[in-house]
Amino acid sequence: MNQTTSKQIRILAIALSANGFGYCVMENHGMLEKGKKRAKGNKNLHSLSKIEKLMKQFLPTALVLQDVNATGCRRAPRIKALHQQVIGLAAKQKCKVALITKEKSRITLLGDVKGTKHEMAEFLAQKYPVELAGKLPPKRRLWETENSRMDIFDAVALAVVFRMIEK
Amino acid sequence: MPSLPNYLRTNRKQSALSQEEVAFLLGMKGMDKGKKVSRDESYARVPTLEFALAYEAIYGKPIRELFAGLYEQIAPEVSARAKIISYRKNGSPDPKRQQVLSELALRHKKLVI
Numbered sequence A: 001m002n003q004t005t006s007k008q009i010r011i012l013a014i015a016l017s018a019n020g021f022g023y024c025v026m027e028n029h030g031m032l033e034k035g036k037k038r039a040k041g042n043k044n045l046h047s048l049s050k051i052e053k054l055m056k057q058f059l060p061t062a063l064v065l066q067d068v069n070a071t072g073c074r075r076a077p078r079i080k081a082l083h084q085q086v087i088g089l090a091a092k093q094k095c096k097v098a099l100i101t102k103e104k105s106r107i108t109l110l111g112d113v114k115g116t117k118h119e120m121a122e123f124l125a126q127k128y129p130v131e132l133a134g135k136l137p138p139k140r141r142l143w144e145t146e147n148s149r150m151d152i153f154d155a156v157a158l159a160v161v162f163r164m165i166e167k
Numbered sequence B: 001m002p003s004l005p006n007y008l009r010t011n012r013k014q015s016a017l018s019q020e021e022v023a024f025l026l027g028m029k030g031m032d033k034g035k036k037v038s039r040d041e042s043y044a045r046v047p048t049l050e051f052a053l054a055y056e057a058i059y060g061k062p063i064r065e066l067f068a069g070l071y072e073q074i075a076p077e078v079s080a081r082a083k084i085i086s087y088r089k090n091g092s093p094d095p096k097r098q099q100v101l102s103e104l105a106l107r108h109k110k111l112v113i
Helices: A043-058 A077-092 A102-110 A117-127 A129-135 A150-166 B008-014 B019-026 B033-041 B049-059 B068-087 B095-107
Strands: A011-017 A020-027 A030-038 A062-066 A096-100
Touching (some): A011 A043, A011 A077, A030 A129, A030 A150, A062 A077, A102 A150, A117 A129, A129 B008
Parallel strands (some): A011 A062
């Protein structure tokens, strides 16, 4: 008999941001898709419809989000509202939701709570050179705003941490 | 968890090819040939056997891996039909035929990739 019984899991990680969101889809054998979506006008409505489209396309078994209600996490009220809407959407589609705190991500990936986002991005670019090395933004200087490509790295970090915790 | 209907987009991105380039490699013609690849990737259409084989040649992966979801859908159906044939009475039962059919009937019974 030709039977394969390994358990397969497909993760959709979403990192909500001020201008939209970054996303990453991972399956057992690796990264399927990553990218960022911009939202204009009614950002929450646009973001939610795009997330719904992604969920229908990839049919994930788990949705991974940042824990925006964790102590020490400062996010805009709009992001917090969108976060709740996304959780509601996942519940409607019977998809498991996992919340990961910023500290958990840094400890799991860098082993240090004080690690920076850029260090995390560099670590991920080394881990997935084909997919991410070309997307690594230059290190942000104090007076600059964050590069929008960092949303992708935030989403990939969530997915990688979730997989490491699951193992 | 069922696989996605196809993994064309993932493989194309890993190969760093554009939809237009893949369309050219597939031998598609016309102005909007990239759109046809887009439709294949978004499950809007199932490519013909010629294109499916061309995808295999481009990405270097077997069709059953590129169209994993479709394969998982079709394989158990074939097994179920094999089971039906194996129950049919045949004038002169051939042991080789029976073996092939029973193996086929069991092969994808509990297919979980």
